[in-house]
Amino acid sequence: MAWSRPLAHGDSEAPHAVIAPDGDVLVAATYREPMDVGGGPLPFNRSASKPHLLVARFSPDGALRWAHGVIPEEGTSRVRVGGLVIDTQGRPWLGGAISGATLSGTRLPDGPFIARLSASGTVEAVKGFAGEGALTIQAVTSDAGGVVVVGDFSGEQDFGDAVRSPPDGERGAFVMRLDAQGRTRWSRVWSAGAEGFVTARAAGVDAFGGIYVGGAYAGAVCFGGGQFLTVRQRTPFVLKLTPEGTHAWSRDLRGSTGAVNALAVGPDRVYVAGAFSSRFYFQGKPHDAGNHHGFVAAFSADGQERWARSFAATATALATDDAGQLTLSGTHDGALDLARTAAPAGLYVARLQPEKGDALWVRTLESPQQPSARTVAVDVTGHTLVAGALRRKLPPGTPYPQPQDGFLFRLKP
Incomplete structure (x- = not known):
């Protein structure tokens, strides 16, 4: 461990974190109670019914450079962070x-x-x-001269180039490519x-400039190639688009129930x-989850299956x-089979080889609470940054659901 920082935000959403080219760490989160990340109390309105918004920047050694707290108004939207990324010019984007x-x-x-x-x-x-x-933004990723945004939507939405809508009452997925001005x-x-x-x-x-999107689908869908069909509640998928938005290929983990929650490009x-559950x-080669398992799968740039681990x-x-190399994080209940030895339930961080997915090292952090890993990043020096949250125990009658406290930590190479 190089350093760690608590983020006592008391909200149900875990924080996002990314690493800037100079090694600084940017964090975006929501908070529901008075909060101080090292620069004094952030703005807070006790009568606000919605979470507040935090954006902060830390040095590579974890010292606070600045923090901005935003008090929400009584609008119609749920306050949340859907994505945080640094573009190719070193500029942060928040969605x-x-x-x-x-x-x-x-x-x-x-x-x-x-x-x-x-x-x-x-x-x-x-x-x-x-x-x-x-319309819900689920992820933002850097693109040459701008960003790519993905998420879910229903109803009739204006995406800037066209007004689009899925079938009445149903939920669809979107991807947008934006320029440096957000157009x-x-x-x-x-x-x-x-x-x-x-x-x-x-x-x-x-x-x-190839764009990859991961998620889940139910029913019948065509991403641009052949039609996909599943009778499961949801099935994981990944697809690739050209820089111009043309379908290149799409794949699913047919037979399983689950979703792609994270994606990385090497x-x-x-x-x-x-x-995923089932198989x-x-x-x-079969990957059988029984009740519930995690997975990592690798595809080539042209969509060929390379390896998978469950x-x-x-x-x-x-x-x-x-x-x-690949860095993976998540939680386990004590039966983590990525590690060679048993470890108490909690959080894990693993470094995997890119060719076959073999573990180079696994670090486990014991927790009696219910942890979650939201984002992981690796800087040019090989240090690993993890952002996540721990479920907090509060007495009955707490006015907001599933309160958590966030954390950041940095691991040495």
Whole structure:
């Protein structure tokens, strides 16, 4: 362990964290109670019915550089962080939803938004989304000159290049490619008809601009190639689009019930991780979960199956590094079979080889509470950053559900 920092935010959403090119750590989270991350109390309104928004920047050794707290207004939207990323120019982008508020002197819309920030956390550009129904940003990833945003929607939504809608009452998935000013270059949506749904949970972009999206679907859906059909409640999928948004390939883990929750791109590889039950086949080999397991699967850039691992743990955060190695994080109940020795229940971080998924090392952190890993990142020096949360025990009658306290920690190479 290099250092760790608590984030006592008391909200049900775990914090997001990313690493800037200079090694600084940016954090975005929501908080429901008075909070101090090292620079004094953040703005707080005890009468607010919605969570507050935090954006902060720490040095590589964990010292606070700055923090901005945003008090929500009584708008219509649920306040949440849907994604945080650093683009190729070193600029932070924040995606999520707010019920109307002001961040560093700039007005944020009531509803879903994507904002480009400066190094000091001021808003340089912001994009809102007009439409009827719900739109939820689930992930934001860096793209040459801008970002790619994925998520879910219902109703009629204006994506900037077209107004789109899934079948009445159903939920569809979207991907948008935005330029440096937040303007839409193009968007794509998928839906599964009246009896199904599609959800996009994770995204990544390779060195050639290819865009990867992971999530889950139910019913029948066509991503641009052949039709996919499942009788499961939801089945994991991953797909690739060209830089222009044309379908390149799509794959699913047919036979399983689950979803892709995290995605990372390496040299000639895309890795997906998530949870599944029942069974799927990969390269002709069965992966049987029984009740519930985590998985990691690797595909080549042209969609060929390379390897897959399944194990008795969750798999919720994933990252690659300059060496092409894979870093995975999640939780386990004491039966973690990634490690060679038994470990008490809690959180784990594992470094995997890119070719076969063999573990180079596994670090476990015991916790009597219910931890979760939200994001993992690796800097150029090989240090690993993990952001997540621990379930807090509060007496009955707490006015907000499932309160958690966030954490950050940095592991040495």
